[in-house]
Amino acid sequence: LAKTTQPISMDSYEGQEVNITCSHNNIATNDYITWYQQFPSQGPRFIIQGYKTKITNEVASLFIPADRKSSTLSLPRVSLSDTAVYYCLVGDIKRPPVDTGRRALTFGSGTRLQVQP
Amino acid sequence: NAGVTQTPKFQVLKTGQSMTLQCAQDMNHEYMSWYRQDPGMGLRLIHYSVGAGITDQGEVPNGYNVSRSTTEDFPLRLLSAAPSQTSVYFCASRNSVDQPQHFGDGTRLSIL
Numbered sequence: 001l002a003k004t005t006q007p008i009s010m011d012s013y014e015g016q017e018v019n020i021t022c023s024h025n026n027i028a029t030n031d032y033i034t035w036y037q038q039f040p041s042q043g044p045r046f047i048i049q050g051y052k053t054k055i056t057n058e059v060a061s062l063f064i065p066a067d068r069k070s071s072t073l074s075l076p077r078v079s080l081s082d083t084a085v086y087y088c089l090v091g092d093i094k095r096p097p098v099d100t101g102r103r104a105l106t107f108g109s110g111t112r113l114q115v116q117p
Numbered sequence: 118n119a120g121v122t123q124t125p126k127f128q129v130l131k132t133g134q135s136m137t138l139q140c141a142q143d144m145n146h147e148y149m150s151w152y153r154q155d156p157g158m159g160l161r162l163i164h165y166s167v168g169a170g171i172t173d174q175g176e177v178p179n180g181y182n183v184s185r186s187t188t189e190d191f192p193l194r195l196l197s198a199a200p201s202q203t204s205v206y207f208c209a210s211r212n213s214v215d216q217p218q219h220f221g222d223g224t225r226l227s228i229l
Contacts, residue, residue, distance in 0.1 A: 034217060043121075043207050043220030044160070087159060109159045 004088045004108040011114050018075045020111050022088030025069050033064060033071045034089040038110070044087060048073065078115045085110040119143050123208050123221035130198045130228045138193040138224050140208030148211045149191040150175070150218070151183065153204040160207060166191055198228045 005023040036044035055062045061074040087110045152160035162175030166185040182194040209218040
């Protein structure tokens with residue numbers, strides 16, 4: 001399993017850019033990198049997903065270096081509503097028997113982002 | 118749009134009781150999964166399914182059973198509830214391996 005390591009918590013102020021880095025040293029060739037956001041009493045919500053280089057959507061950017069052993073989620077100009085737990089997820093499930101080396105999705109413990117006024 | 122629906126939202130059980138947590142999705146997704154989340158921790162995979170009739174174990178399968186008789190439904194059964202199974206349970210689905218997961222809002226389960 002591709003284990004991930006993230007900072008336990010981060011603090012920021014409204015309007016700042018926040019970068020959360022995730023380490024995944026044993027990422028496999030076929031693994032995608034996915035980030036989820038979770039508010040209290042809700043299920044995780046998809047933010048962004050990528051395989052390499054830079055991906056940008058309307059919510060965030062994801063930076064993945066060439067060796068893919070880490071990734072950085074970038075949230076531009078955060079607001080109070082961005083206070084949540086952010087999970088970096090590496091890996092995937094393959095349909096057997098196409099890929100007998102199946103791997104399960106692994107969630108780390110997440111990064112708790114606190115945005116203050 | 119219903120998405121992923123989990124029932125019940127809350128449940129209290131006594132040790133040794135059995136129950137089934139329901140999960141239904143209306144997006145015709147092939148892949149479905151069950152996770153548990155304990156306080157201050159990330160999600161751990163219990164069981165997953167890559168299509169109707171196909172299930173497999175995740176990281177923490179002991180004490181749980183699943184079945185996938187239809188594409189829409191993926192129930193999770195606790196055979197004999199134990200206090201260690203007190204947790205929040207999330208069901209998720211997705212269309213293919215390279216698509217993000219859609220999560221339900223969870224079932225909060227307490228076992229006394």
